[in-house]
Amino acid sequence: MSMRTLDDLDVKGRRVLVRADLNVPLDGEKITDDGRIQASVPTITALTGAGAKVVVCAHLGRPKGQVTAKYSLRPVARRLGELLGQDVAFASDVVGDSARGCVESLQDGQVVLLENLRFEPGEESKDDATRRAFAERLAGLAELYVGDGFGAVHRKHASVYDVPQLLPHAAGGLVVAEVEVLKRLTQEPERPYVVVLGGAKVSDKLGVIANLLTKVDRLLVGGGMAYTFLKAQGHEVGRSLLQEDQLDQVRGFLDEAAKRGVELVLPVDVLAAVTFAADAEHEVVDATAIPADREGLDIGPRTRELFASKLADARTVFWNGPMGVFEFDAFAGGTRAVAEALIAQTGSGGAFTVVGGGDSAAAVRRLGLPEDGFSHISTGGGASLEYLEGKTLPGLAALEA
Numbered sequence: 001m002s003m004r005t006l007d008d009l010d011v012k013g014r015r016v017l018v019r020a021d022l023n024v025p026l027d028g029e030k031i032t033d034d035g036r037i038q039a040s041v042p043t044i045t046a047l048t049g050a051g052a053k054v055v056v057c058a059h060l061g062r063p064k065g066q067v068t069a070k071y072s073l074r075p076v077a078r079r080l081g082e083l084l085g086q087d088v089a090f091a092s093d094v095v096g097d098s099a100r101g102c103v104e105s106l107q108d109g110q111v112v113l114l115e116n117l118r119f120e121p122g123e124e125s126k127d128d129a130t131r132r133a134f135a136e137r138l139a140g141l142a143e144l145y146v147g148d149g150f151g152a153v154h155r156k157h158a159s160v161y162d163v164p165q166l167l168p169h170a171a172g173g174l175v176v177a178e179v180e181v182l183k184r185l186t187q188e189p190e191r192p193y194v195v196v197l198g199g200a201k202v203s204d205k206l207g208v209i210a211n212l213l214t215k216v217d218r219l220l221v222g223g224g225m226a227y228t229f230l231k232a233q234g235h236e237v238g239r240s241l242l243q244e245d246q247l248d249q250v251r252g253f254l255d256e257a258a259k260r261g262v263e264l265v266l267p268v269d270v271l272a273a274v275t276f277a278a279d280a281e282h283e284v285v286d287a288t289a290i291p292a293d294r295e296g297l298d299i300g301p302r303t304r305e306l307f308a309s310k311l312a313d314a315r316t317v318f319w320n321g322p323m324g325v326f327e328f329d330a331f332a333g334g335t336r337a338v339a340e341a342l343i344a345q346t347g348s349g350g351a352f353t354v355v356g357g358g359d360s361a362a363a364v365r366r367l368g369l370p371e372d373g374f375s376h377i378s379t380g381g382g383a384s385l386e387y388l389e390g391k392t393l394p395g396l397a398a399l400e401a
Contacts, residue, residue, distance in 0.1 A: 125158070147160065
């Protein structure tokens with residue numbers, strides 16, 4: 001069954017609960033990357049423009065059912081208002097007196113943001129009845145529901161999974177766009193199909209690697225997870241990030257790739273540093289000969305060229321995870337090189353390129369690269385990975401029901 005969209009809802013004069021993904025990084029009250037807030041604007045604008053009374057709900061961080069000042073969405077309400085060009089009321093609770101009062105005073109075309117959903121234990125409860133009871137209170141604030149928080153659709157949480165079962169519902173524009181992209185990556189993608197995986201841990205990507213080995217032509221592995229692959233091949237990785245308990249699994253991946261004819265490409269050189277720090281002394285060394293007292297913090301110049309060459313004929317690319325510690329300028333070059341290779345292939349090569357959310361999307365913005373240089377930048381790293389793993393995502397299942 002396909003998802004209903006905003007076009008299928010008559011929203012004029014009605015209270016619409018929008019589950020957005022506003023889980024942005026904060027430095028105190030300063031938002032350091034507002035990409036997810038920006039991504040939520042088109043759906044909210046479409047609703048206000050159609051005369052809806054918009055009640056936005058979202059989570060921030062992991063307060064674990066406790067009211068925690070540093071996880072308040074108040075700074076997000078201010079930024080959302082700036083982007084929408086109108087005041088956004090802020091409820092100081094989720095389903096209490098403040099929320100009800102704010103919702104009752106809404107006029108057509110106005111917006112309120114509720115406080116952090118995860119301040120309520122019911123939002124993430126594993127107990128169906130507890131979660132459902134909270135969902136009923138949340139649903140009671142509105143007449144219609146729009147699921148637009150793609151970054152949370154893989155969670156079986158009250159606002160994502162239970163509320164759409166209680167109200168007439170539709171998917172927001174962001175979720176519709178994300179699902180279309182993921183279908184394009186999984187259903188007869190144009191070839192060569194290349195996946196670039198990075199980030200710290202192999203364990204975070206076990207399922208997606210296993211599934212992608214049946215679908216892709218080439219798999220490029222960088223970032224911290226590459227050292228477990230190098231170690232699995234029998235190489236010294238020094239003090240680099242290593243998941244010893246994943247070595248057997250990774251050897252299995254190497255064998256499976258060889259058996260299926262998937263080209264699995266690992267770093268050939270790395271920047272090996274004496275310590276984990278922005279100004280750490282470092283040198284370029286062969287990936288097969290990392291000194292015992294050093295740790296790899298980025299892919300080296302030959303690997304950057306190698307990875308770019310392996311992307312040069314790609315027609316479809318999915319990239320998830322940085323190639324090194326991009327937060328440190330000295331170790332951002334590998335991530336930049338991959339991003340620039342993707343941008344080049346999107347433009348002159350006409351490839352369909354997807355940046356799979358999370359740290360990769362943050363890196364693109366931090367490095368000042370043009371977001372429109374890629375075909376799509378996802379707002380949900382975890383959700384994208386679980387979809388590509390072949391899992392059923394509870395939030396999408398609820399919207400399709």
